[in-house]
Amino acid sequence: MQEITPLAKMVDIDKNFGAVQALKKVNVEIRSGEILGLLGDNGAGKSTLIKILAGVFPSDGGEIFFEGERVNFSSPKDARAMGIETVHQALSLVDVMSISRNFFLGREPTKKIGPIYLLDRKKMDGECEKAVTGLGVRVRSPNEFVSILSGGERQAISIGRAMHFKVKLLILDEPLTALSVRETKEVLRQIEKARDSGVSVIFITHNVYHVYPVAERFVMLDKGIKIGEVYKKDASPEDIIEIIATGKMPETLKS
Amino acid sequence: MEKSTNNIGIETRRQVLSFSQIRRWPEFGVILAFLILLIIFSIFSSKFLTLRNITGILTIVSELGIMAIGVAFLMIAGEFDLSVSSVYALSGFLFVTLANRFSSPLAFVITLSIAAFIGFCNGTITLRAHIPSFIATLGMMLLLRGSLLAVTGGESVSYSSDVIMPTILTRFIGYGFRPSHIWFLLLTLLFSLVLTNTRYGNWVFATGGKKEVARAMGVNINKVKVTNFMLSSLMASLSGCIVISRFNLANASFGTGMELEAIASAVIGGTFLTGGYGTIIGVFFGAFLMGMMRTGLVMIGAPAYWYQAFVGAILIIAATINLKLRRLEM
Numbered sequence: 001m002q003e004i005t006p007l008a009k010m011v012d013i014d015k016n017f018g019a020v021q022a023l024k025k026v027n028v029e030i031r032s033g034e035i036l037g038l039l040g041d042n043g044a045g046k047s048t049l050i051k052i053l054a055g056v057f058p059s060d061g062g063e064i065f066f067e068g069e070r071v072n073f074s075s076p077k078d079a080r081a082m083g084i085e086t087v088h089q090a091l092s093l094v095d096v097m098s099i100s101r102n103f104f105l106g107r108e109p110t111k112k113i114g115p116i117y118l119l120d121r122k123k124m125d126g127e128c129e130k131a132v133t134g135l136g137v138r139v140r141s142p143n144e145f146v147s148i149l150s151g152g153e154r155q156a157i158s159i160g161r162a163m164h165f166k167v168k169l170l171i172l173d174e175p176l177t178a179l180s181v182r183e184t185k186e187v188l189r190q191i192e193k194a195r196d197s198g199v200s201v202i203f204i205t206h207n208v209y210h211v212y213p214v215a216e217r218f219v220m221l222d223k224g225i226k227i228g229e230v231y232k233k234d235a236s237p238e239d240i241i242e243i244i245a246t247g248k249m250p251e252t253l254k255s
Numbered sequence: 256m257e258k259s260t261n262n263i264g265i266e267t268r269r270q271v272l273s274f275s276q277i278r279r280w281p282e283f284g285v286i287l288a289f290l291i292l293l294i295i296f297s298i299f300s301s302k303f304l305t306l307r308n309i310t311g312i313l314t315i316v317s318e319l320g321i322m323a324i325g326v327a328f329l330m331i332a333g334e335f336d337l338s339v340s341s342v343y344a345l346s347g348f349l350f351v352t353l354a355n356r357f358s359s360p361l362a363f364v365i366t367l368s369i370a371a372f373i374g375f376c377n378g379t380i381t382l383r384a385h386i387p388s389f390i391a392t393l394g395m396m397l398l399l400r401g402s403l404l405a406v407t408g409g410e411s412v413s414y415s416s417d418v419i420m421p422t423i424l425t426r427f428i429g430y431g432f433r434p435s436h437i438w439f440l441l442l443t444l445l446f447s448l449v450l451t452n453t454r455y456g457n458w459v460f461a462t463g464g465k466k467e468v469a470r471a472m473g474v475n476i477n478k479v480k481v482t483n484f485m486l487s488s489l490m491a492s493l494s495g496c497i498v499i500s501r502f503n504l505a506n507a508s509f510g511t512g513m514e515l516e517a518i519a520s521a522v523i524g525g526t527f528l529t530g531g532y533g534t535i536i537g538v539f540f541g542a543f544l545m546g547m548m549r550t551g552l553v554m555i556g557a558p559a560y561w562y563q564a565f566v567g568a569i570l571i572i573a574a575t576i577n578l579k580l581r582r583l584e585m
Contacts, residue, residue: 056471077473091471094464096531105461106473108454118452 005068007032007200008053008084008169014061015048015224022048023224025062030169035191035201037215039208039244044221046204050171053202054086055079066169077106083168089177092158093146100128100142103161127164135160136186152183159190163199170194171202176210188214208244212237222247281525281533284576285540288523288569292544296551303554310431312546314501317439318494319516320542324446325490326514327521327538329483331450333463333530334388336484338377339491340514341399342370346495347505348403351414359420367492373399374488378481388484396514403507414503421500435497439539442490447535459483463530519566520545523573544569 006029015023023045030036040046052059055073064071066082073079076086086092093102104124110117128142135156139149146154155175162170172191176184191214195201203211211218218235220228220243228249230240243249280286296303322339329336346366353362377395381388418426425435450456461469462479469476499505524541526533548569549562 054471075473076471077475080473086471088471091465091467094461094468094531096464096527097460101457101460105457105469108457110454117454118448119454119457121452 006030007067009065010053010062012062013049013052013059015052016060021224026226028219030200030202032200033195033198034217035195035203035215037211037218038202038204039218039240040221041206041244045224046221047173050086050173050202050204054084054171085162085167086171086173087158087162087175088173089151089155089175093154095147097146098143099132099139099146099157100124102146103128107165131160131164132157152179152186155187156190159194163194167199169200173204208237208240220244282537282540284573284580285524285537285544288573289540289544292547292551296555299555303551307431308550312550313436314433315549316543316546317435318498319520319545320439320539321442322491322494322513323517323520323538323542324442324535325487326517327526327533327535328446329487330521330526331463331530331533332459332480332483333466334381334480334484335392336377336487337389337392337514338395338399339487339517340510340512341396342373342488342491343495343510343513344507345399345403346370346492347499347509348507350496350499351412351505354414354416359417363420363496366496367489370488370492371485374485375481378484382477382480407507409507411504411506414499424497424500443535443539450535460531516545519570523570525577
């Protein structure tokens with residue numbers, strides 16, 4: 001397992017916000033087709049770390065490798081072009097736009113009519129409806145506004161969108177917060193489906209019970225420092241909570 | 256028996272659905288208001304529905320409407336432009352001055368270029384200084400208007416150049432119609448097409464709807480905003496050139512307060528003040544409603560001063576109805 005080249009690798013990542021050091025020499029790697037749980041309390045630096053990976057802002061030190069090559073993302077667009085996509089509950093869909101317009105935002109298909117390129121609305125609606133129905137979301141039409149959807153439906157559509165555009169690395173930022181039990185189950189099923197189709201998933205949460213059922217490996221952060229890394233077979237959820245609470249790895253788990 | 260009950264159920268649902276579909280047209284509210292006012296004015300004044308009056312209204316509506324389209328397009332991207340009225344007056348002045356010295360086509364091109372540059376400044380100031388566009392363009396409005404008044408000393412200049420641009424822009428083409436009517440209609444269709452049927456239009460909606468999402472999805476929101484600021488200025492400038500070509504006279508106080516009429520047209524037409532939603536066809540009818548009220552009220556015998564009061568009342572009612580309609584939908 002160790003010999004496989006990771007899909008993405010973040011080496012010695014530093015990030016400062018003014019005088020606050022948000023990340024200190026953090027090393028994380030994500031392998032092909034695995035679900036990695038990124039855990040830590042609020043303010044541990046989880047979101048900062050993945051925002052650097054997703055191109056939202058640059059790091060102040062360290063290197064990022066994607067598919068073996070050194071990369072430098074200056075905007076989310078760059079990261080997306082490489083196949084890295086973030087799904088954030090509050091920041092993935094525009095409420096006052098239709099589902100199909102949201103689905104293709106930034107990647108709208110066009111057709112050429114004379115000298116001008118117009119949106120291929122028929123294709124947008126058709127493909128969107130097919131994809132959304134395949135996700136088990138029931139909507140009357142892809143032209144409905146996103147604002148009528150529930151949290152689970154939004155999450156499903158955001159993940160489905162990433163899958164539709166052949167994402168390689170899917171970053172999920174607190175994907176289960178504020179979801180009902182049934183929706184949680186549905187979203188977890190989708191995450192596993194994504195993994196089974198070969199996509200790597202980084203699952204960020206502060207609640208280990210959200211991620212434990214699906215992830216194979218866990219990385220724990222605290223105050224900007226990586227405090228531990230364990231495989232599921234070596235640690236129970238309680239062990240992981242213990243690591244986060246004490247801020248260090250117990251001797252028995254160190255390898 | 257069972258079957259027939261089912262049929263009734265389906266029938267009723269279809270009817271409800273079709274009504275909800277009509278109601279869901281974003282322009283529904285403003286077209287309804289437009290028709291109601293049209294009927295009222297036609298009943299109370301026999302001269303209202305005459306070709307001469309309609310074309311007269313169209314002339315005013317076109318000049319306001321061209322400005323309102325630009326303002327609304329920018330509002331949908333989530334920003335305001337209050338400087339349009341000053342750009343309008345400045346453009347008229349520049350156009351006349353330059354045309355008198357050189358030629359009207361050259362004057363027209365230079366005027367539009369300067370307007371585009373002002374729009375670029377509005378956008379850049381708003382984005383770089385991180386101040387609300389409401390404040391940035393309010394400043395620009397006062398700055399331009401004040402400079403114009405100071406430089407001209409309040410004196411008017413009259414147009415004494417060739418007829419090329421005035422003919423293209425606004426000289427009569429028969430039955431009281433003017434080219435500006437056609438420009439207004441064409442620009443409405445063009446902007447409407449861009450907004451609803453191009454990638455750029457989708458980015459405009461997303462930028463105004465939630466800029467963080469738009470950015471995360473790879474939209475260059477700053478570029479979208481600056482472009483729309485420039486378009487808003489350009490449209491105001493075009494409107495200014497049209498008016499001056501019609502009056503043959505430019506004055507520094509032209510168009511004072513017109514920015515609010517343009518914003519009112521956009522809001523009556525269903526554009527969200529908060530951005531992210533609106534239609535250009537709605538703005539078309541919004542501007543029409545404003546122009547129709549101006550002449551209609553005079554024709555049914557109300558003192559001209561009532562115009563503003565009515566605009567205010569209609570604006571409040573329209574904004575309320577539009578919000579209610581959207582609530583039903585969202």
